[in-house]
Amino acid sequence: MLRRLLKLRGLSLIACSALVLLQTPVRAELTIEFSGAGANRIPLAVADFGGEPGISRALTSVVRGDLERSGLFRLIDTGSSALTETSSPAYGDWKNRGADALTAGSISASGDGRQEARFRLYDINKQTVLGGAAFVTSTPMLRAAGHRIADAIYEKLIGEPGIFSTRIAYVVKNGTNRYELHIADADGQNAQAALKSKEPIISPVWSPDGGRLAYVSFENKKPVIYVHSLASGQRIVVANFKGSNSAPAWSPDGRRLAVVLSKEGGSQIFMVNADGSGVQRLTTANGINTEPFFSPDGQSIYFTSDRGGSPQIYRSGVNGGDAQRVSFEGSYNVSPRISPDGKSMAFISRRESGFRLAVMDLDSKQVQILTDSNKDESPTFAPNGRMILIATEIGGRGVLSAVSTDGRIKQRLSISAGDVREPAWGPFTK
């Protein structure tokens, strides 16, 4: 009903934030570009939010930017129509402009020194209200309110939760020895440094509650696994055994981590409690067993092993037992990550000498290669499963690239100076 078949049209846009109201916590912000579009983009009109012009314009641009970059909407020019959630839309006019859906809203002082952002979403063809919500916010949080509104619109029209309010973590490398672990909003804005180090930082992973990151830091001249509470900056060493400690993965309940330790020879997967206690070995095959990843039900572990002579992906029960081989095509398949619904697996496959993002349907074992780049690494699913964020290289520089699971929509996040790598997409925020 809302969906209309549209010709695939290439789009390219660099979104720049014009919000002077906001601080810039780290100097090098990510810029985001996107290209491609879904097959059935919904024609959507987002009217200018009513209210004090500076604030409402900023809010409108966040909502429009989020929805447009998703590649699932075609934004209809709204002209200068003054429209808020209280006015009744002229359905016929909007229909003539080609809109299937319309959103209108306003932002105003809420009495306690804060502001209230309200919006309403209309189905133009059925001439009905689809929904609406109000969000209390403050000026520095304006972008967050915009992301919440975009999430609500997205969920109503697409039927699955939006990811505009989620956060991403990634590592920025500057020069030969400046490494920073950054946390930013999903659109690359509002970046903050969680850790600065002169030694490499790799493999960040979010705790399921979104409050902590586990990662591998080389600050002690060897790989050591930390769990870092983001709000306080408190860090716990989870694994610092003799040898290397790497590749942490959270169990879905957030109580345990699968980690890779070399303390007993080779690289073996162990389970450890999130405070570093209760270390238990999981894999037994000689050689390399690494990159563990839990299935969403917490019952299986997917991992990379060279037990068959080349790096391939295997799956075993969370309490050990025989491992089954999962990847077969090609001589190099690594970095398994299971989608939030448990139905597909993103991984990196070497094809025609390039390392490319691939997705396997776990039921049919059908594999689709989603990129044609040469140095894809470290895939991470958005919490709604719609996009996969990877690290890749463009012109010799490390950038992040988000690719829709059907390969149609691509977003690129880069930084003006320095390499960006090791992305980790955070969970939904409450």
Add this chain to the structure above:
Amino acid sequence: MKRLIIPALFALLLAACSSTPDGPEQGGAPVETRGGGASSSVATVTAGGIDSRKLPPELTDPKNILSKRSIYFDYDKYDVKPEYKDLVTAHAKFLANNRQFKMLIQGNTDDRGSREYNLALGQKRADAIKKMLNLLGAREEQVESVSLGEEKPKNEGQNEAAWAENRRGDMLYNGEF
């Protein structure tokens, strides 16, 4: 198991010289209507390093074989080539005669492929050197083999010569790491 807690105080001290905001207000996520949620502000931590010590001259004299620390590997190979036998033997002997010394072997790889898989490959190389040192007289507790994977390339180039330089194990004594 070692446990280390870096006090939040440290982060607060550093916040003054970093460009990170110190108030909870600048964070991204929470809008109240959808429930509280955790604060999204992030405290910045700066990672410290290790102190270094002086080494005896025999380990640093360029004329002494002990000043050489690197062992190079062939592509996709993890065995120590015969040409390095004298070098490993010399270090094993030094460790056997100087039990107060400890050694860290850092394995390295070129940068093609997965970072974590490369970390495991570098571990294989470091383990091979350690095994040989132990066989030749170094005590188990004197030698630790770890991997830096592809993270610390000696040569950042993208060609066979650069990759060959990065397929390497380095033997470091306490004070050097």
